[in-house]
Amino acid sequence: MSDPIPLFDVQAQYARLREDIDARLRAVLDHGRYVLGPEVSALEAALSELAGGRHVVSCGNGTDALILALMAEGIGPGDAVFVPSFTFVATAGAVVAVGATPVFVDVDSASFNMNAADLEARVATVPDGLRPRAVMPVDLFGQPADYDAIGAVAAAHGLAVIADAAQSLGGGRNGVPVGALAPVSATSFYPTKPLGALGDGGAVFTDDADRAARLRSIRVHGGETRDGVNSRLDTMQAAILLAKLQSFTADRDRRASVAARYDAAFAGHLGLQVCAPGVSSAHAVYGILSPQRDALAETLKAAGIASRAYYATPIHLMASMAARSAGPGSLPVTETLTSQILALPLYADISDAQADRVIEAVLGAGADGLSTAAQ
Numbered sequence: 001m002s003d004p005i006p007l008f009d010v011q012a013q014y015a016r017l018r019e020d021i022d023a024r025l026r027a028v029l030d031h032g033r034y035v036l037g038p039e040v041s042a043l044e045a046a047l048s049e050l051a052g053g054r055h056v057v058s059c060g061n062g063t064d065a066l067i068l069a070l071m072a073e074g075i076g077p078g079d080a081v082f083v084p085s086f087t088f089v090a091t092a093g094a095v096v097a098v099g100a101t102p103v104f105v106d107v108d109s110a111s112f113n114m115n116a117a118d119l120e121a122r123v124a125t126v127p128d129g130l131r132p133r134a135v136m137p138v139d140l141f142g143q144p145a146d147y148d149a150i151g152a153v154a155a156a157h158g159l160a161v162i163a164d165a166a167q168s169l170g171g172g173r174n175g176v177p178v179g180a181l182a183p184v185s186a187t188s189f190y191p192t193k194p195l196g197a198l199g200d201g202g203a204v205f206t207d208d209a210d211r212a213a214r215l216r217s218i219r220v221h222g223g224e225t226r227d228g229v230n231s232r233l234d235t236m237q238a239a240i241l242l243a244k245l246q247s248f249t250a251d252r253d254r255r256a257s258v259a260a261r262y263d264a265a266f267a268g269h270l271g272l273q274v275c276a277p278g279v280s281s282a283h284a285v286y287g288i289l290s291p292q293r294d295a296l297a298e299t300l301k302a303a304g305i306a307s308r309a310y311y312a313t314p315i316h317l318m319a320s321m322a323a324r325s326a327g328p329g330s331l332p333v334t335e336t337l338t339s340q341i342l343a344l345p346l347y348a349d350i351s352d353a354q355a356d357r358v359i360e361a362v363l364g365a366g367a368d369g370l371s372t373a374a375q
């Protein structure tokens with residue numbers, strides 16, 4: 001069997017950037033400002049430059065970034081926050097962590113992102129006793145959600161818009177980068193994200209100086225005037241991220257070119273995530289839809305190719321959400337997509353030859369046939 005192909009390869013990227021990363025880490029070890037040191041402010045400034053958002057507040061991880069954003073809007077018990085269910089569990093988990101209630105919204109079968117018409121319908125039918133307060137769209141797999149359509153629904157109902165941009169740093173819509181698409185956006189530096197630390201990290205982006213001041217205060221216990229948490233990005237991770245920023249755009253473009261190679265090969269054979277004109281993805285994850293998803297994953301495994309049903313269980317069907325969800329059948333598009341989705345290897349260091357091996361294995365597996373969800 002040929003060499004195994006992983007889903008992501010964070011070690012290959014480290015090997016490529018090792019000299020710079022190691023030198024920056026030694027500098028931190030020597031200067032000794034291990035928490036909120038100078039690299040943290042340098043990173044926040046660089047991120048503001050890269051992704052828009054006049055103010056960038058770094059924090060401990062992407063889940064905390066969402067929690068800080070929710071706390072800065074004063075969202076808590078009795079508040080409904082509209083979220084997709086086809087996402088990582090932390091999207092809804094952050095809402096639960098502040099005592100608010102996630103209300104699940106279905107997604108669009110082409111973009112895999114929140115469906116604004118369904119948002120409108122869920123706002124109209126919010127359970128008794130809950131106040132509609134915010135909507136948290138997710139930029140699934142790196143593709144920014146439709147902030148124009150969602151923003152219009154939010155404005156009509158007085159909802160705050162908090163972007164879960166954990167997967168989409170480096171993407172944009174109509175020339176506006178992720179980080180400036182919503183009044184407040186949260187991202188993650190988990191190692192496999194588009195900008196990945198060698199550990200945990202996260203950040204919140206906003207143009208609003210008052211909101212940024214609240215976020216900074218909440219990040220360090222709230223001071224004496226408000227509730228807060230301890231969620232700082234440590235200096236070592238900031239130093240690593242500054243090194244990774246040097247190749248951030250080139251790495252994203254390489255992932256985009258591998259994704260385009262996959263798209264060209266799979267078009268007409270498998271359901272794919274479609275990017276609307278003007279929308280650019282960060283290409284964090286490459287997902288295909290196959291009605292024979294589990295069999296396909298087994299075939300790939302036998303060929304040494306990693307894949308993952310990402311996300312196999314929509315959040316509204318998790319046992320932990322049973323009391324907050326209308327259960328099976330309540331989000332038909334999400335339920336179909338999660339039954340067919342399979343993530344394939346995508347990372348900057350994958351070679352064209354490896355990508356072609358993935359393509360051959362997928363097309364050779366007899367998993368052809370357009371998925372019903374994607375039509």
Ligand SMILES: *Cc1c(COP(=O)(O)O)cnc(C)c1O
Pocket residue numbers: 061062063064087088090091138164166167188189190200201202
């Ligand atoms: C990764 C991720 C998060 C959480 O980020 P962590 O840094 O792991 O806490 C939240 N939402 C989405 C969509 C994610 O992919």
